Amino acid sequence: MALFNRTPRAPLEYTRTLWMRSWVTGVLVFLYAPLVVLMIFSFNDSKRNVVWRGFTTKYYEKALSNDTLVEALINSLTIAAFATLASLVIGAMAAIMLWRFRFPFKGAVDGTISLPIIVPEICLGVAMLIFFAWIEWPNDLIWPLNLGAITIAHITFCFPFVTMVVRSRLASFNKEEEEAAKDLGASEWQAFRDVLLPHMRPSLVAGALLAFTLSLDDFVITFFTSGPDTITFPVKVYSMVRFSVTPEVNAASTLLIILTVVLTAVALRLQGTKNLAVSH
């Protein structure tokens, strides 16, 4: 074990210094302690959060039998699924466009496509509110069509992230491979499907994970886009946190944290831990 390794420290082995280790440990404690406490106390048999009164799963039962909460979660997952799918297609297309072609006003187009990444959420939320009010988007559609406005808003801010990730992957593509395929008789589409797409795959997985997380995470834009009757998980949790703190929120939050961890594990399985940094 590294901890008991007594070989002298080489100059660059900063991670073996005590202060560095305590610093990193401190930061990890800072990042995780609140989440761990939240998860542990979701099993606490007490209305007030901090004193342990015995193990219970009753708040999970409460959360899962809370219809609006479950509906909100299903809405969020549905929106995230549609937004991810659309963002993946649009984002990959934009990445290919910017990587492959030279066209007039390319700089302006490039800038505009990445703009939703830097425009503050609140401004984008406000823009969506005004836009959907202006075109008089109907509020009373049946499920899942009533999620349309939110899904559109989510695609708008998710796909530029996919473009960013895919584009950095495309930079390492050797165009000669594609040309070789075409020389050997592949059509444009075949060359795309059999040569370019496999090369893009890790970035598509990373992009999908990123889009899904961003969509599931979003509160502000949804807050402005949702009609009076459509509610998503973050919006529901927000009103629960805001107006009545109940241990149900801990239980629901724990479920979502577990979902995040599972999704991350799946993504890591699919693309390996080495590519982790790509997905930020």
Place this chain on the structure above:
Amino acid sequence: MAEQDWQADKKAFWAVSATPLLWTLLFFLVPMSFVWLYSFGSNVGLTDIEFSGTLDNYKRAIQWLYLSIFVKSFGVAALVTVICLIIGFPVAMALTFATEKWRPWLLLGIMLPFWTNLLIRTYALMIMLGSNGYANRTMGWFWDSASWMKSLVGLQPLPAWEPIQLLYNNTAVVLGLVYVHLPFMVLPLYSALDRLDKSLIEASLDLGAGHLRTLLRIVVPLAMPGIIAGIMITLIPALGAYLTPDLMGGTESQMIANVIERQFKRANDWPFGAALSFLLIYAMFILIAVQSIKPKKRGEAA
């Protein structure tokens, strides 16, 4: 290899370009231009807005009441960024110099909270900081221990521990923003440090510079693009943050995003809210412009 001219293969170009271009135009540029137009409008009656081309909204926005909130938001965001930089730099160093075996796990450790829902993270921090939360209880425990130690050596014990108000003030907002933005800072720092040629550090150490001097004279200048990227990537979302100041701040700790929200949801003054939104967007543009000028100057000097 050179990019292909779009006219050489118009069909392929439009096949990949039509959807993203149309989407950006329809669902990003058009909504943004509505906000822009609204910022020059005025309320007529209860729900109608007239595009009168007035500058009144901007005049109102640069009154001291709102300008001070802008200045304060910027101050809070800058403070958060500095704290994130100080906390995050050693973590990025640790990531860079970690062994092959540990690095992915350390990276995952930093990334996982970043993937966790922002609202849940904010809520979790609120539980910790509440007047009955663990932060207060830990401090109370230290206080009581100190009190016990004092009485042990025959001094007056300290007065009983009073829980301190950790939530609903400016400190809570700063702490909350640091908590949620820290991964934003660590990742660009790490990717810059990782690309750094480590033999330069070794050379510096071999030539007799100490670790601190090597850090300040070699590592920091070489990692500067990453540091600037980290600063931007933390400063911009922190400046526009809504949720953390809303939930963790008191009435005194509202930031600019909270004021914008109030104009739209409660005050129902959309034109004024639109003007504030665009001032925030202009502030972002200025930040980005300033950042993109700097490296050029550097290049000229070198």
